[in-house]
Amino acid sequence: MTDIVGVRAREILDNRLEPTLRVTVETPAGTGTADVPAGRSRGTREAVEARDGGGRYRGRGVRTAVSTVEDRVAPELRGRSVTDQRAVDRALLELDGTADLSDLGGNVVTGVSLACLKAGAAATGRPLYRHVGGATAARLPVPFLDMIEGGELSGSDLPFQEHQAVPVGADSFAEAIRMGAEVYYELGDALADSYGQASRNVGDEGGYNPVGMGDPREAFACLWEAIEELGYGDSFALAADVAATHFYDSDAGCYDLFGERLGREDLLALYEELVGAYPLVSLEDPLHEEDFAGFAELADRLDVQVVGDDLFVTDPHRLERGIERGAATALLLKVNQVGTVTEASEAARLATRNGYAVQVSERSGQTPDTWLADLAVGLGAGQIKTGVTRGERTEQYNRLLAIEDELGANGTYGADGFAEP
């Protein structure tokens, strides 16, 4: 009853009005449909997406990927059980046969893998987070809320991609979101007063785009002021996704920041200054994606969580290299960076075994599909980041609120233990 009888795909649209894949896996006992997210601020080592090229949708169409799912993947998977996720994922990787998934396309592999996962949950009659994590899955993640946006995902002049508020002192996920929402309203009013009404405009992940603000120190100052204004100083910490790869000039070997050319040491000094001035607890991609040594030095020097996104690309092999060198303290987990659910889960297990925290993450291109929220609870990740506003983000929060209700007294919210594996 759990054997795959059909695999279908459609071209749908994400939050940027760009095409993406929606895959459906059918069994007699239940069906799963999953949408594939898409990154814009991508790591060089990520799996390669299948895009059609040409003029249609500026080359971003996924019609070829739809055909690949139906003509090449479906015959291979028919008759396999959706309850054996490992075997399905192995079959996908073997069918592709490349290291970067450029044959089938990373989006094809991720879409089929996730749809199989959801079909497995449907066929066994369990909520998705239980299907992923078993009966003990009960940890609600701490949300890293992207309040002010910069970098590649926004129209602001800020070089850092995300300036996040982290509700570390809330008693529950519901309290965390309520307090986070109140900070968001307060910050919106303050930014409109100081930087003009257009500062309420938001980026791809729903964070504000303050007009004329170009210095992360200013962003953290405004964010912290809004938090303190509400009397929430004891309940919040700050964090950043610097996404430093995207302002690194690899030819010149330096970072283009504030109209200057900065070296690794200058950047480390800036982080030291920020950590001294604000309760900054986490830095994602503080240096460019190949600087394992710089990451290790930072992790050694500063008492903050160091998160590897472009650095690890959710690849167990790169994570292993990072662990050996002490390059970080946390893994950012994005399924479509690596390809399959099995590989992403392996990366999470490897991280946890080595004392690394896991932060489950959206992509800047998303749909309202909420597998991400279930995956975070299923993996027992202490942290999630999924932007802040816009429907495709708030749906993840709505799903986590529902899971917390469902778990009742059995649910735990990570609070200040977010950095524990």
Ligand code: PGA
């Ligand atoms: P992306 O950005 O989804 O566009 O890659 C998010 C991030 O860098 O964390």
Ligand code: ZN
């Ligand atoms: Zn990132």
